[in-house]
Amino acid sequence: MPHVSSSGGDDLGSTDEVKVFKDEGDGEDEKRSSENLTEEKSSLIDLTESEEKSGGNYTASKNATRPDHSPVFGKVEPSAHTSSFNMGYLVSPYGYANGAAGPIPVSMAGKMGLGPTGHPGAGLPFFCHNGDPMSQPPPAHMGIPPYQLDGKAGSMGLTRPPMYPFSTGQYPYPMLSPEMSQVAASWHTPTMYPLSPGAGFRSPYPSTLPISTSSLPTDFYRFSPTGLIPPHPGLSPHGPHLPSHPAIVTPGPKQELPDLNHSRYARTQVDQKNNVGDGKNNQDSNNAADKKKPHIKKPLNAFMLYMKEMRAKVVAECTLKESAAINQILGRKWHSLSREEQAKYYEKARQERQLHMQLYPGWSARDNYGYGTKKKKRKKERTPVESGGNSMKKCRARYGLDQQSQWCKPCRRKKKCIRYMEAGDTNDGNQSDDNLGSCGSMGDAHTPPEDDAESLNQSMSSPGGLSALSSLTSPGGVVLPSPSTSVASPSVSVASPYMLQSPLTPHEAFDVKLPPPPQQQQHLQHPPRNPVGTNPHDINNPLSVNQLTGQCVKNEPPDSGPKDPTRSIISVT
DNA sequence: CGGCCTTTGAAGTGC
DNA sequence: GCACTTCAAAGGCCG
Numbered sequence: 001m002p003h004v005s006s007s008g009g010d011d012l013g014s015t016d017e018v019k020v021f022k023d024e025g026d027g028e029d030e031k032r033s034s035e036n037l038t039e040e041k042s043s044l045i046d047l048t049e050s051e052e053k054s055g056g057n058y059t060a061s062k063n064a065t066r067p068d069h070s071p072v073f074g075k076v077e078p079s080a081h082t083s084s085f086n087m088g089y090l091v092s093p094y095g096y097a098n099g100a101a102g103p104i105p106v107s108m109a110g111k112m113g114l115g116p117t118g119h120p121g122a123g124l125p126f127f128c129h130n131g132d133p134m135s136q137p138p139p140a141h142m143g144i145p146p147y148q149l150d151g152k153a154g155s156m157g158l159t160r161p162p163m164y165p166f167s168t169g170q171y172p173y174p175m176l177s178p179e180m181s182q183v184a185a186s187w188h189t190p191t192m193y194p195l196s197p198g199a200g201f202r203s204p205y206p207s208t209l210p211i212s213t214s215s216l217p218t219d220f221y222r223f224s225p226t227g228l229i230p231p232h233p234g235l236s237p238h239g240p241h242l243p244s245h246p247a248i249v250t251p252g253p254k255q256e257l258p259d260l261n262h263s264r265y266a267r268t269q270v271d272q273k274n275n276v277g278d279g280k281n282n283q284d285s286n287n288a289a290d291k292k293k294p295h296i297k298k299p300l301n302a303f304m305l306y307m308k309e310m311r312a313k314v315v316a317e318c319t320l321k322e323s324a325a326i327n328q329i330l331g332r333k334w335h336s337l338s339r340e341e342q343a344k345y346y347e348k349a350r351q352e353r354q355l356h357m358q359l360y361p362g363w364s365a366r367d368n369y370g371y372g373t374k375k376k377k378r379k380k381e382r383t384p385v386e387s388g389g390n391s392m393k394k395c396r397a398r399y400g401l402d403q404q405s406q407w408c409k410p411c412r413r414k415k416k417c418i419r420y421m422e423a424g425d426t427n428d429g430n431q432s433d434d435n436l437g438s439c440g441s442m443g444d445a446h447t448p449p450e451d452d453a454e455s456l457n458q459s460m461s462s463p464g465g466l467s468a469l470s471s472l473t474s475p476g477g478v479v480l481p482s483p484s485t486s487v488a489s490p491s492v493s494v495a496s497p498y499m500l501q502s503p504l505t506p507h508e509a510f511d512v513k514l515p516p517p518p519q520q521q522q523h524l525q526h527p528p529r530n531p532v533g534t535n536p537h538d539i540n541n542p543l544s545v546n547q548l549t550g551q552c553v554k555n556e557p558p559d560s561g562p563k564d565p566t567r568s569i570i571s572v573t
Numbered sequence: 574c575g576g577c578c579t580t581t582g583a584a585g586t587g588c
Numbered sequence: 589g590c591a592c593t594t595c596a597a598a599g600g601c602c603g
Contacts, residue, residue, distance in 0.1 A: 298596045303581035308597060315599090323598040324579040331580040349582080365584045368595060 296363050299356040302345035303334055 300308065307330045314326050314333075334342070356363070 298583075298594095300596060301582035304596055307580070311598065320600095321598095322578080322600045324577085324600080326598075327578085327580040329580090334581070346582090353583080365595070366586080369585075370594085 296360050296367065298365055298368060299352040300349060302342065302349040303331075305348050305352070306330065306334055306337075306342075306345045 307327065310330055310333065311323075311326055314329055315321055320326060320329075337345075
């Protein structure tokens with residue numbers, strides 16, 4: 001049984017792993033690490049400060065979440081703590097999810113984006129339905145990501161408000177609680193990468209792989225060299241030594257595990273070698289692309305690995321099968337993972353990248369650009385309109401950092417530029433429609449505010465999302481018009497509070513201290529964009545932000561700062 | 574039947 | 589260096 005510990009350094013929770021992270025982490029991570037450490041410490045005391053900081057980081061990029069996790073890895077305490085933590089975690093993985101005692105649990109709950117826990121039962125965490133919320137809070141040594149600590153704002157913190165909101169008690173996966181422990185355990189079992197044909201990770205790479213994985217958990221490798229990792233019997237229909245390569249797929253929008261025979265795989269390797277250094281050329285040449293059947297896929301990132309592993313479990317726990325919805329759940333679960341847990345996946349992903357890099361030295365992510373030509377084209381069509389179709393520049397670009405005083409308020413607050421919006425909203429009509437169509441990822445915590453329009457637009461017209469949402473809705477529960485429920489089919493045209501307040505980050509949304517002036521609120525919204533009755537700022541509108549915010553709050557962890565539900569309303573600035 | 578949806582993260586491009 | 593885009597997995601849904 002291939003367990004992580006077999007190859008040394010696989011004690012995922014051990015200090016070794018942490019060291020690996022720390023040592024190999026890029027300087028950026030290092031830097032962030034220290035920052036986060038400080039942040040974490042201070043955050044326990046001063047949530048506001050943490051909030052501010054995270055808010056600042058948040059604007060950097062949509063990868064803002066990473067700083068909250070990666071850097072921390074290097075700061076994880078020695079295994080002693082980790083071990084104890086894991087023990088506890090296995091016992092009650094979600095224990096800390098639902099508010100109980102102490103600031104940590106509270107913040108954790110917040111981070112998880114758990115439902116309102118204002119009152120027990122009503123505020124059941126997203127996937128914490130087990131009634132033992134805080135029984136096993138994460139060890140203090142774990143540290144808490146800014147967005148976790150940031151109860152109020154943090155709750156949503158960097159977590160993007162889900163497209164498929166699961167209001168309290170709505171979580172459709174009652175059995176997930178134990179799942180978490182399984183997940184943790186899975187790291188020590190071969191099941192982490194489903195070995196069943198087509199199910200997951202296997203030993204896809206040629207045995208000639210010139211890398212040493214001795215120090216790495218072999219079962220971490222999706223790209224593990226067959227020579228190093230005995231193929232699972234039946235892994236490949238073509239024989240134990242002819243593993244199919246997950247990273248190599250035949251052309252197609254969706255990848256099925258390639259049914260590669262030996263010759264094909266060999267050819268792949270040949271191609272790969274030939275492609276070394278000329279990947280771009282291949283990209284440019286359609287013919288070449290055609291010939292280049294094997295598609296070397298990107299190595300999976302940490303979250304993808306996590307998803308791959310957990311998807312089946314989540315699906316198994318519920319009837320829901322729509323990936324869009326599942327992914328939302330997984331996204332939340334991902335955020336609910338402890339740092340150690342996430343670190344495992346980050347490490348795993350890092351290893352995969354390394355392996356991938358070694359196997360395909362000349363490969364570049366760019367090689368895959370345009371692989372899904374149509375899809376890309378489509379997205380690009382929209383891009384110009386939203387991000388620059390208008391010649392209007394955002395304040396940042398317009399005045400530069402030197403003249404921030406010239407910036408509009410939203411820009412100064414790193415929110416959506418109102419000037420830009422005003423000038424570029426020629427297409428508002430459509431956007432409005434789309435936006436109203438669903439609650440989407442409103443209040444995207446990961447996407448920079450300025451991206452809200454885009455991200456929203458993208459997520460707005462999600463048929464799948466809608467259906468998924470409906471399917472996610474608690475069958476019997478009284479579903480409040482939370483962002484989730486606000487997601488209505490286009491025909492319903494229910495305004496989404498989250499969506500409408502997208503210009504605000506979750507942090508700000510719940511920042512009682514700095515409620516944007518009313519004037520700003522007006523600026524942030526475009527009256528014309530909201531069909532009658534959908535204007536979120538129309539106080540008279542039953543579906544207005546103000547009206548709905550309170551309900552939305554229900555998805556907010558009680559611990560988010562002052563447990564005063566009303567404060568959330570403030571968020572609607 | 575191709576594309577969309579959804580998630581996070583990595584990496585690429587463009588300015 | 590920042591902002592933005594694409595792709596990675598997955599499977600139901602939609603036009």
